[in-house]
Amino acid sequence: MTHYSPFQLFEQPVDRTSSNSIKWSKYKDRDILPMWVADSDFRVPDAITEALHRHVDHGIFxxxxxxxxxxxxxxxxxxxxxxxxxxxxxxxxxxxxxxxxxxxxxxxxxxxxxxxxxxxxxxxxxxxxxxxxxxxxxxxxxxxxxxxxxxxxxxxxxxxxxxxxxxxxxxxxxxxxxxxxxxxxxxxxxxxxxxxxxxxxxxxxxxxxxxxxxxxxxxxxxxxxxxxxxxxxxxxxxxxxxxxxxxxxxxxxxxxxxxxxxxxxxxxxxxxxxxxxxxxxxSCQPWLEHQLDFLRQHREKLEQEINALPFLKLHHIEATYLAWIDASALPVTSPFKFFEQAGVGLSPGADFGNSRFVRLNFACCSKTLDEGLRRMRAAIESLT
Structure with a gap:
């Protein structure tokens, strides 16, 4: 059985800017971190890639x-x-x-x-x-x-x-x-x-x-x-x-x-x-277990840091890699546009039915999450 290291698997940034990614092409040529649509930035398990290679090598589709x-x-x-x-x-x-x-x-x-x-x-x-x-x-x-x-x-x-x-x-x-x-x-x-x-x-x-x-x-x-x-x-x-x-x-x-x-x-x-x-x-259950451990670390960091900021509230996330952030106390017209202008591309709460919220995808490497939180923190501090 392959031994998986969470840090090896999930911490290494993957450049998706030229991969025809909806998530990453939205902000092409703009300094905005895409943390919106629900796909992760993690490479798939090796077993999936290897199975696809075998099928591709067969040459008929x-x-x-x-x-x-x-x-x-x-x-x-x-x-x-x-x-x-x-x-x-x-x-x-x-x-x-x-x-x-x-x-x-x-x-x-x-x-x-x-x-x-x-x-x-x-x-x-x-x-x-x-x-x-x-x-x-x-x-x-x-x-x-x-x-x-x-x-x-x-x-x-x-x-x-x-x-x-x-x-x-x-x-x-x-x-x-x-x-x-x-x-x-x-x-x-x-x-x-x-x-x-x-x-x-x-x-x-x-x-x-x-x-x-x-x-x-x-x-x-x-x-x-x-x-x-x-x-x-x-x-x-x-x-x-x-x-x-x-x-x-x-x-x-x-x-x-x-x-x-x-x-x-x-x-x-x-x-x-x-x-x-x-x-x-x-073949990929071990990979999934390590992904869950990695996401738990990100969830804990996110809940702690978001709830330490003025104006924002994040209730406990029991599942998914999607944080539903309450920005109703934020003194701006659009929380989504506010954070986008600060360089963080979140999902607008209006798409889900509440414009005073934003949704953040934390299935990314720690470098991306930390930078996103840094930008959000700086934006909030600019108001206080």
Missing amino acids: GYGHPPARLTELLIERMKLRYDWTIEPKWIVYLPGLVCGLNLAVRSLTEDHQGVISPKPIYPPFMSSVKLARRSLSVSPVTLQNNRWLMDLAQTEVLPESKLLLFCNPLNPGGTVYHRDELLALADFTEHHDLYVCSDEIHCDLILDKAAKHIPFASLNKNAAQRSVTLIAPSKTFNIAGLGASMAIIPNPILRRRFIKTKAGIVPDVNVLAYTAAQAAYE
Whole structure:
């Protein structure tokens, strides 16, 4: 087994400025650190690179189908890590998780029906509803015992509501839902007869060692039969650009509707994406464990330093490498523009539903994180 050193793997800066990176090309030729979109600056595990090289060396890139071994690995992973027994026929492979959100909205609701979404939330939640021209109602995400959670008591359920979009671990906010919280959500959806599309793409990135990811569909048979679960190795192993995601749909009626909506519009997963996903699940768990230790160090540094600054507040991040920073006390019109002018490119909170917040991606080398914090500190000091 390869011995991985976190400092060797994750501390060395990687020049991404000429790599056709959306993250890094946004501020090309400007002295602004990109700490926004959710891909990491970490090189993928060697096993993924080696598997891709073997496929590239073969020299043919024709149509492919889901490898049986990848399906086996996914089933094993769900059972071993999340105590969830799934069947091969439940799995629908997708070239990305965002298309899964859009397919869920269009396949699980009719034109006259509506969708409930958390807010603030990852932007494609809102856009998937808008693009499908469904009515939207909101489940406000609020602080409850210092954790960001959907407020079911304040959730707007319209007569036409048919689908609830859910995100666990939460993006933004980093909350890992407890079992009792998930059971309350399951009761809520059963009471209102709602389907659930559960985005669980960050499930492997649990930073609190005492926390445990619980798939919504694993709660009980009723939850399983009303749900579509979306997962992927993309955030975990930094292979988002390859596009390999999975929808897990136990209900055969919902699965047929999902596949029918996909047909002829959403392409199949490409062969290199399958290759990378299989290598990730088969050989890269040691790399992931070291990545989590590295991210925990960054989280601790970030929470300590952000909360030591005037005007800013960062609540504890239980999962993900994304910090949801409360800048509502900052005496500026736009916190996003304020920090961008200071040389730090964050995700604007307005995209998620709250313009007084910013989201910071801390999946980077320490040099980048330290410089980003230095620039933010200098900007804050200029106001005091």
